[in-house]
Amino acid sequence: MTFRSAASGLHAITSRVDGDEADLAQDACLKLVEASHTQVIHTPAHLLYRLARNLVIDRLRNRAVSKRIFQQDDAHVQHASANADPERALLASERLHRALQLIDTMPARRRQALLLHRIDGMSYLEIARTMGISVKTVEKHLSAAILELTEKMHAYDIDR
CATH class of the missing domain: 1.20.58 (Methane Monooxygenase Hydroxylase; Chain G, domain 1)
Known part of the structure; x- marks a missing residue:
């Protein structure tokens, strides 16, 4: 062929x-x-x-x-709503900016797996094939990324 x-x-x-x-x-x-x-x-x-x-x-x-x-x-x-609370909008914008900063500081492979899953909507198997790793490794990258993001965002919220 x-x-x-x-x-x-x-x-x-x-x-x-x-x-x-x-x-x-x-x-x-x-x-x-x-x-x-x-x-x-x-x-x-x-x-x-x-x-x-x-x-x-x-x-x-x-x-x-x-x-x-x-x-x-x-x-x-x-x-x-026409009377949307500007303070809430500002806080949401700051949180989003902080989350993006945290994602940018993640190790490259962890960040790549997170973005492929959350932004590109790829399945674990698709991510594994794209990155040339096992599905188990994808699971580890994603769980570490989500844990890191959750903990650091929680710490950020407490510090404010």
């Missing part, structure tokens, strides 16, 4: 995601090449199409989650 011979099938699968067809096709091809380094692949076309389909599903799922989040934010902004 050559990648050229699989192009029409890849296009048919990835065309469901407007604007990202080429990126998804390339990602699927890269994943196939990576998989071929660790195992013998008897039906590469089948695996390539499955990888592409899974990438399309992930991308559509991520878009749906993002859309829900931003729609909720928009709805919240539209219904915000």
Whole structure:
């Protein structure tokens, strides 16, 4: 199988995601090449199409989650009280700024795992594959990150 011979099938699968067809096709091809380094692949076309389909599903799922989040934010902004307490808004802004500072000071791998999970919405398995580590290590990174963030934010709140 050559990648050229699989192009029409890849296009048919990835065309469901407007604007990202080429990126998804390339990602699927890269994943196939990576998989071929660790195992013998008897039906590469089948695996390539499955990888592409899974990438399309992930991308559509991520878009749906993002859309829900931003729609909720928009709805919240539209219904915000005209007499919203400026002090509470300032405190929330300060807490957010502090949390971002704390995340920036985390060890690189811990920070990466946290951001992939909380911001990109990746599963533990997806994070493990992206970072080249085991799922157990992802769990350790995330639990350490959340514990660190919780403890330091609590200490920050007490100091104020």
